[in-house]
Amino acid sequence: DTEVTQTPKHLVMGMTNKKSLKCEQHMGHRAMYWYKQKAKKPPELMFVYSYEKLSINESVPSRFSPECPNSSLLNLHLHALQPEDSALYLCASSQEKGRALLNTGELFFGEGSRLTVL
Amino acid sequence: DAKTTQPTSMDCAEGRAANLPCNHSTISGNEYVYWYRQIHSQGPQYIIHGLKNNETNEMASLIITEDRKSSTLILPHATLRDTAVYYCIVTYPYSGAGSYQLTFGKGTKLSVIP
Numbered sequence: 298d299t300e301v302t303q304t305p306k307h308l309v310m311g312m313t314n315k316k317s318l319k320c321e322q323h324m325g326h327r328a329m330y331w332y333k334q335k336a337k338k339p340p341e342l343m344f345v346y347s348y349e350k351l352s353i354n355e356s357v358p359s360r361f362s363p364e365c366p367n368s369s370l371l372n373l374h375l376h377a378l379q380p381e382d383s384a385l386y387l388c389a390s391s392q393e394k395g396r397a398l399l400n401t402g403e404l405f406f407g408e409g410s411r412l413t414v415l
Numbered sequence: 416d417a418k419t420t421q422p423t424s425m426d427c428a429e430g431r432a433a434n435l436p437c438n439h440s441t442i443s444g445n446e447y448v449y450w451y452r453q454i455h456s457q458g459p460q461y462i463i464h465g466l467k468n469n470e471t472n473e474m475a476s477l478i479i480t481e482d483r484k485s486s487t488l489i490l491p492h493a494t495l496r497d498t499a500v501y502y503c504i505v506t507y508p509y510s511g512a513g514s515y516q517l518t519f520g521k522g523t524k525l526s527v528i529p
Contacts, residue, residue: 301458328514339502339519340459347514387458391515402449402508402515406458 301407303388309413312378318410320371320388329371330404331363332387340387346371347393378414385409418442418505424524427497433490435523437503440484446507448479449517450488452499459502459519462488493527500524 301322310316320329328347332340345353346365360382362374371388389404420438427433439448449464463470463477465486470477476489490497502522508515 330514339521340453342516342518345514345516352514353516385456389458393514401461402447402464402506403461404451404459404515404517406460408458409456411456 301388301390301405303386303407303410305410306408307411307413309415310375310378311415312380314378315374315376317375318373318386318388318412320373320390320407321369322390322405323369324390324405325368325392326390326405327368327393328391329365330389330391331371331373332389332406334385334387334409336384344373375412378412380414383412383414385411418518419503419520421501421503421520421523423521424526426526426528427490427493429495429527429529430492433493433497433525433527435488435490435501435503435525436485437488438485439503439505442483442505443507446505448477448486449504449506450475450477451502451504451517451519452497453502453522454496454499462501493525495527495529498525498527 304319330345331343333343334340342355343357344363349365360377364372387409389406391404447464447466450462451459453459463472463475465477479486500522502519
């Protein structure tokens with residue numbers, strides 16, 4: 298199984314709603330990532346979890362709250378979002394970097410959750 | 416600052432080789448060149464990576480110049496399904512521990528034409 302599964306594929310929410318995006322992988326990867334991609338722009342890194350601990354937060358507003366409940370799951374909790382937060386949210390996973398000789402440095406991406414904030 | 420420079424867009428006839436260039440003149444000695452692509456409305460997909468030797472896999476070939484300041488991704492027989500944005504990324508994958516950091520540039524939009 299070399300898939301990263303993201304749900305939901307599409308989400309429409311109001312600015313006062315609370316919703317969550319979910320990401321799951323069963324490749325035994327211990328690093329998981331959230332990227333944000335606006336239309337016609339490259340993906341931008343938001344958060345990185347390594348061994349279920351938050352290791353990188355790229356100055357993301359607190360209305361985005363990541364959670365990694367176990368090594369297979371990654372959530373992104375959304376609250377009080379703005380219309381400009383509408384984007385494709387991509388989850389990725391990779392083997393941990395510590396096993397350098399065995400790793401290619403490849404990130405496996407899901408197909409993304411397309412979020413629209415009204 | 417962007418570590419790589421790629422053309423904004425390129426066209427390629429179906430069945431012909433697609434050659435996608437990337438300049439990375441400030442690459443350091445231990446940094447690798449990675450290529451990913453993103454087909455419309457899908458997540459990015461890893462293609463290939465290399466340090467200084469030319470590399471080939473089932474998807475593509477990667478040619479890195481001897482001075483390592485530029486590289487070319489070659490899709491030997493482009494099909495319509497190869498239409499995508501191709502990202503060239505320079506990074507060092509083996510420092511520290513835990514996670515990798517991929518920073519995407521603007522990429523090249525490749526259109527394969529029938």
